[in-house]
Amino acid sequence: MTNQTSKLKTKVSSLVARPPIVCIMGHIDHGKTTLLDTIQKTNIATKEAGKITQHIRACQVEYKGRLITFIDTPGHEAFQAMRKRGSQVGDIALIVIDTVEGIKDQTKEVISYAKKAKVPTIVALNKIDLPQANLEKVKRQLQEIDLAPEEWGGKTITCEISAKTGKGVDELLEMIKLVAEMEELKADPNAQLEAQIIESHLDKNLGPVATIIIKNGTLRINDIVVADGEVGKIRLIKDFQGRRIPQALPSMPALIAGLNNVPKVGAILNVSNTLAEAQEIAEKKAQAISQTKQAKKTTKTILNIILKTDCQGSSEAIRESLKQIKSPEVRLNIVLSSVGNINEQDLLMAKVSRAHVLGFNVKIDRQASEILKREHIPTKVYDVIYELIQNVEKKLKALIKPKFEEICLGKVKIKAIFRKEKKSMIVGGKVSSGEIQNKNNVKILREKKEIGQGKLTQLRQDKKDIVSVKQGQECGMKIETEIKIEEGDIIEVCKMEEKRMSNN
Numbered sequence: 001m002t003n004q005t006s007k008l009k010t011k012v013s014s015l016v017a018r019p020p021i022v023c024i025m026g027h028i029d030h031g032k033t034t035l036l037d038t039i040q041k042t043n044i045a046t047k048e049a050g051k052i053t054q055h056i057r058a059c060q061v062e063y064k065g066r067l068i069t070f071i072d073t074p075g076h077e078a079f080q081a082m083r084k085r086g087s088q089v090g091d092i093a094l095i096v097i098d099t100v101e102g103i104k105d106q107t108k109e110v111i112s113y114a115k116k117a118k119v120p121t122i123v124a125l126n127k128i129d130l131p132q133a134n135l136e137k138v139k140r141q142l143q144e145i146d147l148a149p150e151e152w153g154g155k156t157i158t159c160e161i162s163a164k165t166g167k168g169v170d171e172l173l174e175m176i177k178l179v180a181e182m183e184e185l186k187a188d189p190n191a192q193l194e195a196q197i198i199e200s201h202l203d204k205n206l207g208p209v210a211t212i213i214i215k216n217g218t219l220r221i222n223d224i225v226v227a228d229g230e231v232g233k234i235r236l237i238k239d240f241q242g243r244r245i246p247q248a249l250p251s252m253p254a255l256i257a258g259l260n261n262v263p264k265v266g267a268i269l270n271v272s273n274t275l276a277e278a279q280e281i282a283e284k285k286a287q288a289i290s291q292t293k294q295a296k297k298t299t300k301t302i303l304n305i306i307l308k309t310d311c312q313g314s315s316e317a318i319r320e321s322l323k324q325i326k327s328p329e330v331r332l333n334i335v336l337s338s339v340g341n342i343n344e345q346d347l348l349m350a351k352v353s354r355a356h357v358l359g360f361n362v363k364i365d366r367q368a369s370e371i372l373k374r375e376h377i378p379t380k381v382y383d384v385i386y387e388l389i390q391n392v393e394k395k396l397k398a399l400i401k402p403k404f405e406e407i408c409l410g411k412v413k414i415k416a417i418f419r420k421e422k423k424s425m426i427v428g429g430k431v432s433s434g435e436i437q438n439k440n441n442v443k444i445l446r447e448k449k450e451i452g453q454g455k456l457t458q459l460r461q462d463k464k465d466i467v468s469v470k471q472g473q474e475c476g477m478k479i480e481t482e483i484k485i486e487e488g489d490i491i492e493v494c495k496m497e498e499k500r501m502s503n504n
Contacts, residue, residue: 018187019060019067019251020180021213023090023119025110030098031126033057035163036072039173058198058211058253059240063173068180069213069251071198073110089196089213091185092176093121096163099133103141111145120179122157123147124172129162187250193217195248195269197227201311202339206236206257212269213253219271220247225259226278227267229286232259233275262339265312301330301399304355305392306346307337308362314385315339318360321389330399332392342379347371350379356395360388404496410434410471412491424457424480429491431475436493437468444483445490454481456493 024032040061057072071090093114097107114121123142127133139149139158148154159175161168199211210227212219219225223234236257237245248254263269272278309315315337322332335353336346342359344367350357359381364372372379382388416428438459444452458478459466469475479485 015186026096027104027106031163193271208262227263231278310361403499410436443492452483
C-alpha cells in the first residue's frame with residue numbers, strides 16, 4: 001500500500017474500504033475544472049473571476065457502484081500552498097495536461113508534490129479533440145521528467161481525454177477505480193476523528209464554516225471539535241450537494257458550522273471529549289504560534305497590511321505568494337488577516353498601525369466608505385488575486401532603501417595653494433587620472449595615505465566655473481575641509497552611485 005489511511009492506530013477488524021480521494025492538479029487553463037464539471041455535470045468555472053478557479057472544490061461521484069471523492073485545486077501560481085495541501089490529503093494525484101500547450105512549470109510543480117506525497121499518479125492528456133493536439137510531444141516530455149507512459153515502457157498511467165466533449169472520461173474513471181482497488185484504501189469509521197480543513201470562510205447566515213475531508217473516524221452533529229486554535233460544537237453538517245446530513249464518514253467532503261472562528265486552511269480537525277479539553281488544546285496551539293511569531297520579529301523596514309478576503313483559502317494563497325518576496329531590508333507584516341468585508345474597525349486599525357488595507361473578493365461596507373471620504377487610508381479591493389500580489393510587491397520594493405557604492409572618478413595632484421579660508425581651501429592642480437566632476441566628495445591623500453576628507457564645491461578653468469575636468473588638464477578647486485592641504489597632496493574625487501538591485 002503506497003498511501004497510509006491514517007497515522008492513528010486502529011484495530012484491523014474495524015477497518016472498512018473507503019472511497020479514494022483524487023486530487024485534480026495541473027497548470028492554469030489546462031482543463032481541471034472543466035473535467036470535474038463534465039464528471040458531475042455542472043458548470044462552475046464560468047462563475048470565477050477571469051474564469052480561474054480560486055477556491056478548492058470537493059465533491060463525490062458514483063461510478064459503477066463505487067464512490068470517488070474529487071478535490072479540484074486552483075492552477076494559478078499564487079495557489080502553491082493549496083495545491084501542495086491537496087496532494088497531501090489525496091490518495092491519487094490526477095495531473096491534467098493540455099496536449100496543445102504541453103507540460104508547464106506549474107505542471108512540474110504539482111508532479112513534484114505527488115512524488116513527495118508518494119501517491120499514485122494518473123495523467124489525463126486533455127484537449128485531444130483539438131487539431132493542434134500533440135500527444136507524442138507531451139509523452140516525450142513526461143519521459144524527460146521520469147514519468148514515462150506505460151505504452152513507452154514506463155509506469156505512468158495516461159488517459160487520453162477531452163474534458164469538453166467527454167471523450168475518454170469513462171475510461172479515466174475506470175482507471176481511477178482500478179488504481180483505488182489496488183491501493184486497498186481503508187479507514188475505521190469508529191476511530192478517533194481525523195479530518196483536514198481544505199476551505200473555510202465566514203457565511204453571513206451560518207457564521208464560520210469550513211469544508212473538510214474526513215481521513216479517519218466519523219464526524220457527527222454535536223461533536224465538540226478543535227482545529228488548531230479554534231474550537232466549537234458541530235451544529236450543522238452538509239454534503240457537497242448542500243444537503244443536511246447527521247454525520248460525515250471517511251473520504252467524505254463536508255461543510256461544517258459551529259466553530260467559534262474561521263479556522264485556518266490545512267488545519268487538522270479532531271474531536272474532544274469536553275469543551276474545556278478542546279479549549280486547553282487550542283490555547284496551547286495559539287501560544288506556540290505566538291511564540292514563533294515573536295521569534296521572527298526583526299528590525300527591518302516594515303510594510304503593514306490588513307488583509308480581508310472572501311475565504312481562508314484565498315488568504316493563505318496570498319500570504320504564501322508574499323513570502324516569496326525576499327529582501328534583507330523590508331518585511332511584510334500582516335497586522336490582520338480575516339474573512340469578511342472591509343469595515344470601520346479595519347480602517348481604524350489601519351490608521352493606528354499605518355497599514356494598507358487590501359481586500360480580495362470583498363466589499364467596503366457603508367460605514368467604512370464614509371471614513372474613506374474623510375481619511376487618507378490606502379485601501380483597495382481586487383477580484384483577481386495575482387493583481388493584488390503584484391501591487392503589494394511594488395509597494396514592498398518601493399520601501400527598499402537604495403544601496404550606494406563609492407566610485408572614484410579621478411585624481412588631482414596639487415601643484416599650488418592659493419588661499420586658505422576658515423573651513424575651505426582654494427588650490428590648483430592637474431588631473432592625473434580619470435575625469436573629476438564638481439559637487440562631489442573628496443579624499444585627501446598624502447604619501448599614499450588618507451589624511452582627511454572634504455567636498456569639492458567649486459571647479460574653475462580659465463577663470464570660468466566648469467562642471468568637469470579631464471585627465472591631463474589643469475584646474476582650480478575650492479574644497480570644503482578642516483585639513484590643511486599641501487603641495488604634492490593627491491585629491492581623489494569620489495561619487496556615490498546607487499547599486500543596481502537584483503530582481504530576485
